Amino acid sequence: MALDAVDLLGIPTPIFGFSHCRDVVVAVSKAGGLGVYGAGLHSDEQIEIDLTWIEEQLDGAPYGIDLLMPSKYVGSEDGGLTSEQYRAAIPPEVTTFLDDMMVRYDVPKMEGGDVVDEHAAIGGQRYSAKQSERILEIAFAHHPKLLVSALGTPPVETIEAAHKKGMLVAALAGRVKHAKRHVAAGVDIIISQSYEAGGHTGEVGGMVLTPLIVDAVAPVPVLAAGGIADGRQMAAALALGARGVWCGTVWLTTVESDLLPVVKRKIIDAAAEDTVRSRAMTGKPSRLLKGAWTDEWARPDTPDPLPNPLHSVAIGPYVTRIERAAASADTSPQHGAGALAPTAAGQVVGLMSSETSCRQLVIEMMEGCIEAMSSLQSVLERDSSAG
Ligand SMILES: Cc1cc2nc3c(=O)[nH]c(=O)nc-3n(C[C@H](O)[C@H](O)[C@H](O)COP(=O)(O)O)c2cc1C
Structure with a gap:
């Protein structure tokens, strides 16, 4: 072949x-x-x-x-805008909503103020x-x-x-x-x-x-x-x-x-139905772990996510701030920054129940695949001999 x-x-x-x-x-x-x-x-x-x-x-x-x-x-028609032009295009109500969210979830400001880092977190996408x-x-x-x-x-x-x-x-x-x-x-x-x-x-x-x-x-x-x-x-x-x-x-x-320990914990605890296809991360539909972040953007009284990449530009510094605040190992997944800390994740979260290593996963996937294929063979043989 x-x-x-x-x-x-x-x-x-x-x-x-x-x-x-x-x-x-x-x-x-x-x-x-x-x-x-x-x-x-x-x-x-x-x-x-x-x-x-x-x-x-x-x-x-x-x-x-x-x-x-x-x-x-x-x-895109103009080959893209500069990051300053994107930032200037963020509607004030979105910034007000994000500022208010930080207060309601008690997310502290970063030392030295909220640095607008060009490549911070989600805002770093080109x-x-x-x-x-x-x-x-x-x-x-x-x-x-x-x-x-x-x-x-x-x-x-x-x-x-x-x-x-x-x-x-x-x-x-x-x-x-x-x-x-x-x-x-x-x-x-x-x-x-x-x-x-x-x-x-x-x-x-x-x-x-x-x-x-x-x-x-x-x-x-x-x-x-x-x-x-x-x-x-x-x-x-x-x-x-x-x-x-x-x-x-x-x-x-x-x-x-x-990944932050608190977000790993949220994934391990999640069921398959605990993800949602949402525009809350990049402005384009993407599957995210359900949580305070996706709930906040889905509420009828909060602004709709902005188009890509404006949304990423708008939330970038806030996501950085949330992640810094949620970084310690004892952060609660139920409250404050730990509850907000977002991640993309697929429905397979429902199958993930403990921390493991990449090598172990590759080995188990290969072994499981071979086993599944050979058990299929035996199902077919059993059915044909029964018939
Ligand atoms: C946290 C996370 C971030 C992702 N970011 C990207 C990305 O930047 N580029 C990309 O091609 N795919 C990205 N994906 C999608 C993956 O490449 C992959 O197609 C997807 O995770 C496969 O489905 P699964 O999540 O069920 O394994 C991302 C997926 C996750 C879970």
Whole structure:
């Protein structure tokens, strides 16, 4: 059989681990999967430092980098606005609501006042194609094997430049038409991101979306993303035609993850129905853990989330402030900053009941997948012998 783009990555197990945390990226790649570093929330300087560190740790083993390259956003017709222009466009009632929220939840001001850090927390996402250029330069100066576009079809020039550097290019798609657009532009691997997933999601569940995208883009390989945390789900994804699995939520409660302890606890305690598709994080619908933050934005008497990226710009300094206040290990998940501290998370939170390590997860997923496949075989044999 001819090698496909996933084979070319040279990884022993087809498990892709998306994370903003460099330790998770390294741990997943070391365990035989492909760790993919989410650059979206980090400053250019941090990305540079992290990629260098990842490469030192991995000593030639492959990893990937994921960038937010949104094609449609406020100001996209003009190639994006400056961060000052975005900040000036935030309606005063949104700032008043956020200030009032900080008072009601008793979130202290940061020392030295509320620093408006260009790359702080969620506000660090790049607002335009222009602002993504520097990250691309950094990525191209390093050696990730896979370049991933989180939000939209990457420009053809970017795909060609990545190919020249020997990288493969992947892109997330929540709809068949998006997947087809990616392939027409030259993307090598499609990540079929279903409704259950943490982060930006579409409206179609994985059981339907995966085979639809597999058929629509064949022979381009597809990774199934959304709702995959164990070997049974991995086996199901492979049975639907996926070439591998791409997971995000499951790594959040690993020992390697730098997520706040209070948020890890909220995830471990959460049931599958405790997530919501909301515009409260980025202004685009994304699946988040339900909590005080999503409740506040959903109330009829509070402002609607702003469009992307204005929303991120507006909430960035406040999320930083909440996270700093919630950082200590004894923060209560029920009150104040601990209750507010937001995170993206998928419905698989319902399957996550303890802290574990990335290596353990990769091993369990592979073993569980093999076991699920062989037990399917025995179900079929039993049925045919009974008939
Ligand atoms: C906390 C969190 C942040 C995410 N941020 C991004 C991102 O910046 N870029 C991206 O391509 N996907 C992002 N995603 C989506 C993941 O790449 C992945 O597709 C998704 O988590 C898969 O579904 P699962 O959450 O059920 O595993 C994020 C997911 C989570 C849980």
